[in-house]
Amino acid sequence: MGHDRGMSERIIAACDGAAKGNPGPAGWAWVIGDAHGRPERWEAGALGRATNNVGELTALAQLLEAVAPGTAVEVRMDSQYAMKAVTQWLPGWKRNGWKTAAGKPVANRELVERIDALLAGRDVEFRYVPAHRVDGDHLNAIADQAASDAATTQQPAGTALGDHAIPVPAPARTSPARTSPARRKPAAAAERASGAGSPGGGARTIKAKFKGTCPCGTAYAAGDKIAKHGSSWGHPDCAATA
Numbered sequence: 031m032g033h034d035r036g037m038s039e040r041i042i043a044a045c046d047g048a049a050k051g052n053p054g055p056a057g058w059a060w061v062i063g064d065a066h067g068r069p070e071r072w073e074a075g076a077l078g079r080a081t082n083n084v085g086e087l088t089a090l091a092q093l094l095e096a097v098a099p100g101t102a103v104e105v106r107m108d109s110q111y112a113m114k115a116v117t118q119w120l121p122g123w124k125r126n127g128w129k130t131a132a133g134k135p136v137a138n139r140e141l142v143e144r145i146d147a148l149l150a151g152r153d154v155e156f157r158y159v160p161a162h163r164v165d166g167d168h169l170n171a172i173a174d175q176a177a178s179d180a181a182t183t184q185q186p187a188g189t190a191l192g193d194h195a196i197p198v199p200a201p202a203r204t205s206p207a208r209t210s211p212a213r214r215k216p217a218a219a220a221e222r223a224s225g226a227g228s229p230g231g232g233a234r235t236i237k238a239k240f241k242g243t244c245p246c247g248t249a250y251a252a253g254d255k256i257a258k259h260g261s262s263w264g265h266p267d268c269a270a271t272a
Contacts, residue, residue: 047085
């Protein structure tokens with residue numbers, strides 16, 4: 031698709047959705063870069079209570095609406111579901127009268143149909159990028175952060191609303207804690223991160239199934255290690271210092 035164009039003309043964009051719980055307070059975001067991937071404009075919005083998949087599909091629809099139809103674009107996404115829905119599954123769904131292979135109605139059909147219409151006659155390349163990696167895609171990390179912020183605040187944001195500063199992605203998930211410096215105890219955090227200290231002293235950790243927000247106010251991602259803080263969950267360091 032679009033091999034007759036020079037890569038220099040293809041703008042690079044990323045989109046992402048977020049839900050705090052699944053379903054839960056949700057948001058979407060996109061960021062559009064130049065041909066070198068430098069971010070130029072972004073937008074994020076709230077979805078009230080929705081699933082992560084609705085957030086991902088809404089983000090893609092909003093991005094396609096923001097790109098001029100004649101513009102060649104590379105879309106970077108960390109959602110296998112949203113990408114496969116529109117690049118692989120959609121033709122079969124249409125043939126089956128919007129039923130899945132199992133004969134059930136296709137979930138989020140209206141959003142998928144909206145994306146299908148937006149893709150018609152366009153030069154769009156999709157690229158899957160792994161989420162939350164130190165060496166991950168910078169544009170995707172920005173979209174991920176903006177979607178997470180929108181899910182938490184339930185407020186729209188972006189360059190069109192005067193928010194010209196590009197969202198700063200939270201540090202990659204390998205860092206021991208993403209709390210504010212005032213709340214972090216560096217020596218203790220380093221000790222826990224290295225696995226030192228008394229085995230019984232730290233809070234028991236599990237891997238988070240969904241994104242969420244720690245009592246310290248910053249988010250954690252699905253797959254992050256989290257620990258119990260009273261009745262809620264959050265960063266292990268915050269539990270230990272609470």
